[in-house]
Amino acid sequence: MTLQIDHICLAVKSIDKAAQRICNFLEYKISSAKVLNTKQDVNVQFLSKENSLDIKLIEPGSSSSPLINFLKKGEGLHHIGMLGDNVNETTEELKSKGGMVTLPPEKGEAFCNELISFLYLGSGLNIELIDTNKRIPIKRTANTPEI
8 A cells, every 4th residue: 555645634614715825825826626525515625836735625515514513623624635546445454454434435526526535543633545636627717816
């Protein structure tokens, strides 16, 4: 099993406000479209910076999103995204080592419907497993802001 950190995910109340702050302070750029993940009821957007990890922002997709309970503790780190060779195999290997699968492998809308899974590994560590570099691209128009 070969895994490397692909992204860190921050749970935020507003992707637009958080993206503006992060891009302003840390010189990141918006690198994906904002996508509604219907299964988890969250909006997702990626920020990127050359030679750095991506930052994934998630906000509640509706007033009944499970993320609202998480945000009652405040905005902050939600999970670490780990890139590997095969989501199915890596999920099973981590499960056999005692990892708790919180979301079995399924298509991830923010990753162009490639497989993702989530596991809790203890010590407060939630991870998202992916095996792709795909992201939903930005559809730029004349009115698309450059942050």
